[in-house]
Amino acid sequence: MIVRSQTSHIPPRSTVDLSPSYVFTDAARDTLRSAMLALRSHPYREQPAFRDEVAALVDTGAVPADFRRECEAAGRRDEVARPFHVVTNCPIDLELPVFDAEDPVGDKHRKKQTFVAEAYLQLYAVLTGKPPVSYKNVNDGDVFQDIFPKKSLYNSQSQKTLVSIGFHKDLANHFVRPDYVNILGLRSDPRNEIFTTFVRTCDLVEHLGEERVAILTEPAFYTPYDDLSVYGDKQRKLGDADKHAVINGRYDFRYFEGRTIAFTEAGKEALRVLDEALALYKGRMFMRPGDFVSIANNSSLHGKDVGAIADPEQQKIRWSIKTVNVSRLEDHARHYLAGRPGVVDG
Numbered sequence: 001m002i003v004r005s006q007t008s009h010i011p012p013r014s015t016v017d018l019s020p021s022y023v024f025t026d027a028a029r030d031t032l033r034s035a036m037l038a039l040r041s042h043p044y045r046e047q048p049a050f051r052d053e054v055a056a057l058v059d060t061g062a063v064p065a066d067f068r069r070e071c072e073a074a075g076r077r078d079e080v081a082r083p084f085h086v087v088t089n090c091p092i093d094l095e096l097p098v099f100d101a102e103d104p105v106g107d108k109h110r111k112k113q114t115f116v117a118e119a120y121l122q123l124y125a126v127l128t129g130k131p132p133v134s135y136k137n138v139n140d141g142d143v144f145q146d147i148f149p150k151k152s153l154y155n156s157q158s159q160k161t162l163v164s165i166g167f168h169k170d171l172a173n174h175f176v177r178p179d180y181v182n183i184l185g186l187r188s189d190p191r192n193e194i195f196t197t198f199v200r201t202c203d204l205v206e207h208l209g210e211e212r213v214a215i216l217t218e219p220a221f222y223t224p225y226d227d228l229s230v231y232g233d234k235q236r237k238l239g240d241a242d243k244h245a246v247i248n249g250r251y252d253f254r255y256f257e258g259r260t261i262a263f264t265e266a267g268k269e270a271l272r273v274l275d276e277a278l279a280l281y282k283g284r285m286f287m288r289p290g291d292f293v294s295i296a297n298n299s300s301l302h303g304k305d306v307g308a309i310a311d312p313e314q315q316k317i318r319w320s321i322k323t324v325n326v327s328r329l330e331d332h333a334r335h336y337l338a339g340r341p342g343v344v345d346g
């Protein structure tokens with residue numbers, strides 16, 4: 001369900017197009033799910049084999065030809081004008097276990113026996129030509145990560161939180177910044193107002209005007225490392241983040257709403273106007289099971305709005321699964337663990 005401009009806090013100026021570009025028919029979804037259930041490799045223990053097995057699905061007839069064409073076109077789209085690619089009624093697992101709030105990732109590894117959602121994310125990566133990367137410090141290097149609340153991080157600004165998350169791009173501070181964030185909804189209670197939020201940076205640039213854009217291009221801002229990287233950095237090797245510009249190039253915003261600070265008065269004024277623009281131009285989406293969005297991480301920002309919660313227990317088991325992807329694996333080759341291309345040492 002795409003929810004746009006329905007309530008008073010959805011801004012009238014939102015230009016974000018979250019309408020699905022492709023909707024699986026029930027029959028095509030079920031055929032693809034059956035093929036994915038028959039895969040033999042383990043997506044967490046045998047990532048390269050899993051990737052190759054999913055890639056081999058493409059020529060079996062289980063992948064609709066028009067979906068293949070749609071994804072190939074999405075991989076070549078103008079990402080500044082269209083940072084968001086939405087697909088709905090995607091195949092997901094029929095059995096969705098509930099995880100222990102103390103250790104949801106460990107519990108997933110114990111309980112999740114089918115890997116349809118993982119296969120869908122891998123298939124999308126293959127068809128768009130944008131491979132996933134993983135990070136040693138984030139969920140121990142898993143490619144497939146959960147947006148699932150974890151008790152110790154309930155109030156953090158991370159994928160494991162219960163609270164709203166300010167607008168940001170994923171891993172903006174990291175030396176391997178992903179080009180895409182791909183999210184597939186698995187479990188969400190429609191009575192709980194939890195929305196994924198989106199904004200195009202081209203709208204922010206337009207609203208800010210040339211003078212403020214110039215101010216935001218100066219390296220006079222600071223953002224602490226994201227909560228999940230710090231949490232996973234057991235040896236405390238990350239240190240402090242650097243001073244940085246908010247706008248890099250024309251549309252790439254290194255910004256975390258509520259966390260990034262300015263060191264100059266002009267910078268503070270520019271951030272105030274930027275926050276105003278975020279509220280004006282944002283769109284949002286209620287991610288139903290099987291709803292998928294691919295986010296171009298360098299020409300947009302995203303976040304999460306939590307409104308009225310009718311069922312707090314359901315909120316604690318809301319679940320989406322995601323990957324972060326890059327345009328070309330070889331661009332980051334020097335950062336990978338030895339013998340493990342795509343697994344970032346950091």
Ligand SMILES: [Fe+2]
Pocket residue numbers: 168169170181302
């Ligand atoms: Fe994010």
